[in-house]
Amino acid sequence: MKRKGLFITIRSIVSKIPKGKVVTYGDIARVLGLRNSRIVGWALRGNQDPNIPCHRVVKKNGFLAENFSLGTWKEQKRLLKAEKVKFIKKNQVDLNKHYWQIT
DNA sequence: AAAGTGACGCATT
């Protein structure tokens, strides 16, 4: 990945997500002025930095991404549950309780 | 340079 600028921007946003909160890919993309949320996924995918809580980034409806860097959504779920995040389905978090609006 | 790919999202079938 050559474009580190975008990568760094996304990293700064994700690292600001409070513990126990989640954000959607689409929202991050909007903040960056992108109309394509895939870019966000692309950036997180190449990242394995533990400083970046990428497990707090979920899909629009709160569903977890199927391809998590560290493994699958099961791993992501485990990390989220460790932060007391409530799941309304086995692979869907409770957005009403844990959604963090980016400002 | 052109086509393929992807941690998505929304509209249409």
Next chain:
DNA sequence: TAATGCGCCACTT
């Protein structure tokens, strides 16, 4: 309600 299609940005081959 589920499946399919397409837009969109950047990366890879």
